[in-house]
Amino acid sequence: xxxxxxxxxxxxxxxxxxxxxxxxxxxxxxxxxxxxxxxxxxxxxxxxxxxxxxxxxxxxxxxxxxxxxxxxxxxxxxxxxxxxxxxxxxxxxxxxxxxxxxxxxxxxxxxxxxxxxxxxxxxxxxxxxxxxxxxxxxxxxxxxxxxxxxxxxxxxxxxxxxxxxxxxxxxxxxxxxxxxxxxxxxxxxxxxxxxxxxxxxxxxxxxxxxxxxxxxxxxxxxxxxxxxxxxxxxxxxxxxxxxxxxxxxxxxxxxxxxxxxxxxxxxxxxxxxxxxxxxxxxxxxxxxxxxxxxxxxxxxxxxxxxxxxxxxxxxxxxxxxxxxxxxxxxxxxxxxxxxxxxxxxxxxxxxxxxxxxxxxxxxxxxxxxxxxxxxxxxxxxxx
Amino acid sequence: xxxxxxxxxxxxxxxxxxxxxxxxxxxxxxxxxxxxxxxxxxxxxxxxxxxxxxxxxxxxxxxxxxxxxxxxxxxxxxxxxxxxxxxxxxxxxxxxxxxxxxxxxxxxxxxxxxxxxxxxxxxxxxxxxxxxxxxxxxxxxxxxxxxxxxxxxxxxxxxxxxxxxxxxxxxxxxxxxxxxxxxxxxxxxxxxxxxxxxxxxxxxxxxxxxxxxxxxxxxxxxxxxxxxxxxxxxxxxxxxxxxxxxxxxxxxxxxxxxxxxxxxxxxxxxxxxxxxxxxxxxxxxxxxxxxxxxxxxxxx
Numbered sequence: 001x002x003x004x005x006x007x008x009x010x011x012x013x014x015x016x017x018x019x020x021x022x023x024x025x026x027x028x029x030x031x032x033x034x035x036x037x038x039x040x041x042x043x044x045x046x047x048x049x050x051x052x053x054x055x056x057x058x059x060x061x062x063x064x065x066x067x068x069x070x071x072x073x074x075x076x077x078x079x080x081x082x083x084x085x086x087x088x089x090x091x092x093x094x095x096x097x098x099x100x101x102x103x104x105x106x107x108x109x110x111x112x113x114x115x116x117x118x119x120x121x122x123x124x125x126x127x128x129x130x131x132x133x134x135x136x137x138x139x140x141x142x143x144x145x146x147x148x149x150x151x152x153x154x155x156x157x158x159x160x161x162x163x164x165x166x167x168x169x170x171x172x173x174x175x176x177x178x179x180x181x182x183x184x185x186x187x188x189x190x191x192x193x194x195x196x197x198x199x200x201x202x203x204x205x206x207x208x209x210x211x212x213x214x215x216x217x218x219x220x221x222x223x224x225x226x227x228x229x230x231x232x233x234x235x236x237x238x239x240x241x242x243x244x245x246x247x248x249x250x251x252x253x254x255x256x257x258x259x260x261x262x263x264x265x266x267x268x269x270x271x272x273x274x275x276x277x278x279x280x281x282x283x284x285x286x287x288x289x290x291x292x293x294x295x296x297x298x299x300x301x302x303x304x305x306x307x308x309x310x311x312x313x314x315x316x317x318x319x320x321x322x323x324x325x326x327x328x329x330x331x332x333x334x335x336x337x338x339x340x341x342x343x344x345x346x347x348x349x350x351x352x353x354x355x356x357x358x359x360x361x362x363x364x365x366x367x368x369x370x371x372x373x374x375x376x377x378x379x380x381x382x383x
Numbered sequence: 384x385x386x387x388x389x390x391x392x393x394x395x396x397x398x399x400x401x402x403x404x405x406x407x408x409x410x411x412x413x414x415x416x417x418x419x420x421x422x423x424x425x426x427x428x429x430x431x432x433x434x435x436x437x438x439x440x441x442x443x444x445x446x447x448x449x450x451x452x453x454x455x456x457x458x459x460x461x462x463x464x465x466x467x468x469x470x471x472x473x474x475x476x477x478x479x480x481x482x483x484x485x486x487x488x489x490x491x492x493x494x495x496x497x498x499x500x501x502x503x504x505x506x507x508x509x510x511x512x513x514x515x516x517x518x519x520x521x522x523x524x525x526x527x528x529x530x531x532x533x534x535x536x537x538x539x540x541x542x543x544x545x546x547x548x549x550x551x552x553x554x555x556x557x558x559x560x561x562x563x564x565x566x567x568x569x570x571x572x573x574x575x576x577x578x579x580x581x582x583x584x585x586x587x588x589x590x591x592x593x594x595x596x597x598x599x600x601x602x603x604x605x606x607x608x609x610x611x612x613x614x615x616x617x618x619x620x621x622x623x624x625x626x627x628x629x630x631x632x633x634x635x636x637x638x639x640x641x642x643x644x645x646x647x648x649x650x651x652x653x654x655x656x657x658x659x660x661x662x663x664x665x666x667x668x669x670x671x672x673x674x675x676x677x678x679x680x681x682x683x
Binding site: 062063064083084085087088089090091095097098099100101110111115158162 | 583592
């Protein structure tokens with residue numbers, strides 16, 4: 001959607017350098033040596049499953065949680081030890097965290113009062129910001145009289161009204177139902193465009209991450225697995241975890257043969273250009289997205305240069321604009337291919353098909369655990 | 384939620400005279416409260432009515448007892464002293480209980496259990512044992528006197544004085560303050576303080592602007608409870624106080640048991656009851672008007 005301007009502005013920004021967090025009484029770090037540069041005006045998402053450290057990282061940026069190691073710099077200034085109220089960051093919480101005893105307008109005015117802005121100016125600013133989130137008619141209501149979506153919009157207004165250095169959002173859509181979530185997602189994207197502010201967004205929802213972000217940092221086990229634009233992460237996942245967490249994929253396990261430029265799998269070998277020589281002889285996984293898999297009836301005629309493997313069609317699911325074709329390969333690997341609706345289907349469930357794909361659209365990543373593990377069923381994360 | 388409409392009528396509907404489709408269960412509910420109602424009627428409402436009745440009729444019909452109360456020079460002094468003591472005790476209890484209750488919301492479940500037990504401990508020890516313990520502590524040559532003597536301050540004998548009574552009352556009243564405070568504070572979202580600080584408020588101002596107002600309903604109910612309880616306190620003032628500085632409960636007891644002035648005692652009791660009801664009324668008005676919490680709003 002809005003990842004047009006990813007040009008790395010090298011000026012001011014937020015720099016996370018080797019930051020770790022070990023909570024008191026635990027031995028395993030919640031955040032483990034994370035380094036990340038966030039450009040001015042960027043929309044960056046911390047994506048990961050629960051317990052991956054993404055929220056802890058955000059809390060450290062906001063100053064709610066102290067850092068155990070490393071530094072956080074904002075515009076070249078170390079803020080690691082600074083109190084939250086001095087950091088000038090906006091924070092939006094999953095459970096809104098609106099002040100229940102203050103009206104909507106008073107909630108939004110709160111940060112301006114803390115900054116000792118003159119009353120008349122506060123009133124104007126509050127009205128303007130409430131208009132931005134389409135809540136100008138709700139100024140005098142108490143938060144408890146608003147719906148969840150409206151409350152979160154108040155929280156957004158409250159967090160941007162004082163033009164903070166950046167807006168941090170911790171699963172802001174997590175408590176909302178699907179329809180509201182989509183709506184608010186568009187509003188957040190619009191606010192990012194209109195305000196030009198740095199947005200740091202935490203979510204476990206890959207769909208949110210893909211549609212909103214300029215860049216995504218995928219968190220796993222306290223570490224950042226990969227940072228990149230949504231399309232980089234989707235087309236060129238650097239690890240099996242990223243491939244499985246972000247979108248669906250078919251994952252062929254095999255052994256890397258760097259000299260021949262092949263990933264040798266059970267029953268076939270996949271051509272793999274630009275293989276890292278260091279991986280030679282180790283276990284590797286070839287990852288192909290469903291829309292990149294071509295299906296040919298029977299032996300088929302595969303375009304030259306493409307990889308191919310034969311598979312049995314296990315199921316065909318109609319999803320409206322496309323068919324999802326479930327596949328089982330000779331080595332037991334399961335996967336799925338996408339067939340745009342309107343195109344004829346090459347087979348019915350139970351029949352053999354030839355599956356082919358362009359090696360350019362496949363990513364080879366190291367197999368977790370190193371050695372060429374026996375081919376196992378890898379389930380794609382999410383749908 | 385999106386439950387089918389027309390189910391779940393308001394629970395508040397009182398039994399009796401409801402329209403036709405009264406369900407068996409609700410009719411049963413009326414019977415369930417019968418024993419308690421009967422008990423209250425016989426042992427509370429009737430004696431209370433009798434006391435009030437006698438305050439107007441004994442020894443002669445009219446407001447004689449009440450005018451005497453105003454002019455005897457003792458009753459009003461004692462009443463005022465009782466009210467002031469009640470306010471001071473409630474305030475002191477609040478000051479001690481507030482940080483305690485706040486801490487209870489911040490520690491883990493085990494710490495919280497321990498803190499609850501500690502606060503309830505006085506409840507589980509005999510009233511007399513507790514009061515006599517204070518007697519020992521406060522008497523001449525008691526622990527408190529000795530401790531002050533050791534640092535060169537002599538003659539700190541709390542026994543027989545209003546401060547002596549107040550100190551013991553504060554200790555006895557602590558649970559009545561801690562528990563309402565805690566239950567109020569428990570419902571306050573901890574993230575609100577984070578939110579306030581992220582918006583630019585230093586920790587103390589976040590507390591003053593956000594946490595304190597939200598904890599007020601608990602403060603109000605704890606304060607009222609303790610205040611009302613101290614007004615009618617008898618055992619502690621009787622044991623630790625002195626007849627020269629007696630509180631209302633002692634005065635009533637004296638009038639009944641020594642002077643056999645049932646009408647006068649009744650009048651004093653009625654005034655005490657009126658003061659209590661007035662306090663409750665003021666507090667309930669205040670609680671409704673301030674609408675400090677969602678609770679207050681949705682309850683309206």
